[in-house]
Amino acid sequence: MDKSRYDVIIIGAGPGGLTCAMYIARAGLTPLVLERGGPGGQMLATELIENYPGFPDNVTGTELAEKLVEHAKRWGAEVAYGDVKEFCARGEDNAICVQTAAGEQLTCRALVLATGAAPRKVGFKGEEEFIGRGVSYCALCDGNFYRGRDVCVVGGGDSAVEEAVYLSNIAKSITVIHRREQLRAKKVAQDAAMARDNISFRWNSEVEEVFGTQFVEGVRVKNNKTGEQSEIPCDGIFFYVGIVPATSYAPDFIERDELGFIKTDMKMQTSSPGIYAVGDVRRPMGRQVATAVGDGADAAIAIQHYLLEYPW
Numbered sequence: 674m675d676k677s678r679y680d681v682i683i684i685g686a687g688p689g690g691l692t693c694a695m696y697i698a699r700a701g702l703t704p705l706v707l708e709r710g711g712p713g714g715q716m717l718a719t720e721l722i723e724n725y726p727g728f729p730d731n732v733t734g735t736e737l738a739e740k741l742v743e744h745a746k747r748w749g750a751e752v753a754y755g756d757v758k759e760f761c762a763r764g765e766d767n768a769i770c771v772q773t774a775a776g777e778q779l780t781c782r783a784l785v786l787a788t789g790a791a792p793r794k795v796g797f798k799g800e801e802e803f804i805g806r807g808v809s810y811c812a813l814c815d816g817n818f819y820r821g822r823d824v825c826v827v828g829g830g831d832s833a834v835e836e837a838v839y840l841s842n843i844a845k846s847i848t849v850i851h852r853r854e855q856l857r858a859k860k861v862a863q864d865a866a867m868a869r870d871n872i873s874f875r876w877n878s879e880v881e882e883v884f885g886t887q888f889v890e891g892v893r894v895k896n897n898k899t900g901e902q903s904e905i906p907c908d909g910i911f912f913y914v915g916i917v918p919a920t921s922y923a924p925d926f927i928e929r930d931e932l933g934f935i936k937t938d939m940k941m942q943t944s945s946p947g948i949y950a951v952g953d954v955r956r957p958m959g960r961q962v963a964t965a966v967g968d969g970a971d972a973a974i975a976i977q978h979y980l981l982e983y984p985w
């Protein structure tokens with residue numbers, strides 16, 4: 674078999690990419706999954722997944738990632754290390770070429786972008802400087818460092834509010850700093866946060882600076898209604914101000930929406946024929962493992978039809 678030629682190349686080994694690979698392999702086609710980190714994507718930063726159907730007793734992110742890799746490989750999918758730098762549009766021979774940072778040239782008939790998204794960094798003063806020394810983007814990963822201590826959470830979306838609730842079982846106090854006086858998060862998450870005695874809110878407040886010496890000692894905020902500045906002493910600060918899709922390797926001919934997420938149709942096909950996108954990179958409504966898995970299955974089924982029409 675030509676090891677540079679695959680029916681389908683999938684970039685990213687998160688739940689969407691791995692599900693797509695499993696379906697493609699099971700259909701007797703040759704999928705290659707390229708991943709530049711550990712297989713599992715954002716699941717690796719999730720301690721317990723409580724809402725993945727079929728696991729009533731929960732499953733860890735790592736465990737589910739391993740199972741998804743095992744399942745895809747069991748049907749013959751190849752999962753390999755690869756940092757994709759760019760790819761081309763479908764050529765006259767129906768082939769799409771993929772180039773990795775290591776200089777490999779691969780070709781496929783259909784390509785799937787499954788590279789997910791990452792927490793947004795705003796560039797608040799001190800944000801970069803104190804990463805790992807009090808600034809974090811993952812309560813599940815770093816929350817335990819703040820057992821019995823005071824922390825702040827920045828943002829008002831589902832992530833900020835859910836993670837504040839998670840932290841309320843670990844930290845002594847949680848101050849949620851939000852730039853408006855209304856949360857964006859779902860009501861169920863808001864209700865849970867409001868019910869916690871150790872969660873308080875700083876409304877209409879914007880972060881001006883994270884400060885400290887060796888570690889974070891506090892955050893300086895400004896009330897955007899009154900202009901009043903104040904300091905909130907804390908040991909850690911968790912930023913949840915949105916997510917950014919990982920698309921730097923995707924050429925401009927792949928259409929994005931106004932936030933940079935890849936646009937797809939109902940079949941998960943992008944603006945370029947034969948190129949599909951699944952999971953968080955295409956702005957799903959839920960950003961759940963279950964929704965990524967659904968995208969992966971949908972794309973794989975659509976690709977099987979597409980490949981009948983566009984053979985090598």
Ligand code: NAP
Nearest residue numbers: 795828829830831832833852853857913914915916959960
């Ligand atoms: P999000 O919904 O985009 O919320 C980002 C929050 O950060 C907003 O409250 C926003 O304020 C604030 N923000 C943005 N830029 C800021 C800045 N420069 N300074 C201060 N605050 C800033 O992001 P998310 O919470 O990460 O969620 C992303 C998506 O995943 C959403 O669709 C969400 O529903 C979904 N999600 C779902 C679940 C779940 O279903 N369990 C869990 C987590 C996430 P404004 O409100 O003023 O814009």
